[in-house]
Amino acid sequence: MAFNDIGIDLGTTTIIIAQEGKGAILNQPSIVAVDTRKKGGRDYVLAAGDEALAMVGRTPNYISAIFPLKDGVISDHTLTKELICRFVNKVYANRPVKPRVAVCVPAAITGIERDAVIEAVVAAGARKVYLIDEPVAAALGSGVDILQPDGHMIIDIGGGTTDIAVLSLGGKVKSTSVQVAGNIFDDEILKHIRTKFNVAIGQRTAENLKKQVACCRQREDFHETMEVKGRSLITGLPARLNVSTDDLYEPVMALCEKIGVAAHQVLERTPPELAGDVYRNGVMLTGGGALLHGLPEYLSEKLKVKVVVSPDPINCVALGTAMCLSLDDVLETGFQDATPGIGKFH
Numbered sequence: 001m002a003f004n005d006i007g008i009d010l011g012t013t014t015i016i017i018a019q020e021g022k023g024a025i026l027n028q029p030s031i032v033a034v035d036t037r038k039k040g041g042r043d044y045v046l047a048a049g050d051e052a053l054a055m056v057g058r059t060p061n062y063i064s065a066i067f068p069l070k071d072g073v074i075s076d077h078t079l080t081k082e083l084i085c086r087f088v089n090k091v092y093a094n095r096p097v098k099p100r101v102a103v104c105v106p107a108a109i110t111g112i113e114r115d116a117v118i119e120a121v122v123a124a125g126a127r128k129v130y131l132i133d134e135p136v137a138a139a140l141g142s143g144v145d146i147l148q149p150d151g152h153m154i155i156d157i158g159g160g161t162t163d164i165a166v167l168s169l170g171g172k173v174k175s176t177s178v179q180v181a182g183n184i185f186d187d188e189i190l191k192h193i194r195t196k197f198n199v200a201i202g203q204r205t206a207e208n209l210k211k212q213v214a215c216c217r218q219r220e221d222f223h224e225t226m227e228v229k230g231r232s233l234i235t236g237l238p239a240r241l242n243v244s245t246d247d248l249y250e251p252v253m254a255l256c257e258k259i260g261v262a263a264h265q266v267l268e269r270t271p272p273e274l275a276g277d278v279y280r281n282g283v284m285l286t287g288g289g290a291l292l293h294g295l296p297e298y299l300s301e302k303l304k305v306k307v308v309v310s311p312d313p314i315n316c317v318a319l320g321t322a323m324c325l326s327l328d329d330v331l332e333t334g335f336q337d338a339t340p341g342i343g344k345f346h
């Protein structure tokens with residue numbers, strides 16, 4: 001591992017860059033603000049990350065805020081490249097030695113999208129590019145020893161996708177990826193408030209409700225309420241209302257159940273010896289969604305195993321991505337040297 005190698009978690013909602021030994025060195029939302037009055041025939045990027053997020057809802061019509069990695073897939077190649085270049089340059093401006101870069105990409109991306117990511121990382125100055133699957137990176141960054149012949153289960157709940165995998169001997173044995181993650185929780189909370197209270201709320205308000213008020217089980221000790229502001233669908237005027245944990249139970253529970261079913265299906269397909277290991281080692285929950293109140297307890301009940309939250313659920317994927325650069329000889333699957341012209345796959 002060289003001193004300037006970096007790992008990038010190319011997340012649907014957040015891009016995190018980490019370095020082994022230093023931890024996370026950049027954490028920015030995966031968003032760009034573009035001026036749609038085309039310059040030279042294409043949209044012009046005004047800002048990326050935090051700067052772009054601050055513009056949301058406060059810009060003239062010709063400026064749009066776009067998440068180019070929406071729902072776990074790269075919906076806009078050009079803007080994704082622009083994001084990667086800007087962030088890598090932020091971290092690497094004026095350094096003489098080009099870095100080796102490992103990138104954790106969304107599980108569902110296609111070959112063409114992968115090529116676009118590799119191209120962007122090379123354009124941003126990488127000497128070598130590696131791609132790594134999210135559950136492998138999440139496990140490494142959470143301190144799980146996946147190099148031994150011992151099964152571990154990872155459930156990574158991000159913004160766009162939930163990635164579930166059983167890992168052993170440095171690679172994936174069984175895995176799945178479902179598009180039930182943080183963004184869908186926000187959408188369903190927003191819709192539920194609309195139907196139940198006839199009030200339209202914004203996406204960020206829905207996300208705040210999810211983080212602070214929602215709970216995926218009915219717990220005696222957890223009853224929160226939050227005052228939210230929106231627009232009444234009846235009068236068309238501004239409205240405020242108090243939303244409680246009980247009000248959100250129905251949509252939140254329905255989605256948690258889908259995650260539980262997907263995890264159950266992976267366990268059903270896991271060879272018995274490894275399933276036994278998972279029973280003994282428990283399940284590691286990672287990604288921002290791991291912080292949803294009541295989720296570890298719910299999954300533990302559903303899967304009949306111990307479920308623990310990663311010591312650093314938000315940064316673990318970036319940390320693990322940076323770590324994989326020193327483990328390139330021992331990782332069996334879910335890791336590849338993607339440097340153009342080399343193509344060592346495994």
Ligand SMILES: Nc1ncnc2c1ncn2[C@@H]1O[C@H](COP(=O)(O)OP(=O)(O)OP(=O)(O)O)[C@@H](O)[C@H]1O
Nearest residue numbers: 011012013014158159160161182287288289291292
């Ligand atoms: N305390 C919390 N409770 C519930 N959800 C949370 C909490 N904190 C963050 N989240 C959610 O976690 C999600 C972001 O997680 P993360 O940063 O792991 O996603 P990502 O890596 O960008 O996405 P993906 O892995 O799908 O590409 C968002 O939907 C966010 O609302």
Ligand SMILES: [Mg+2]
Nearest residue numbers: 011158287317
């Ligand atoms: Mg992620």
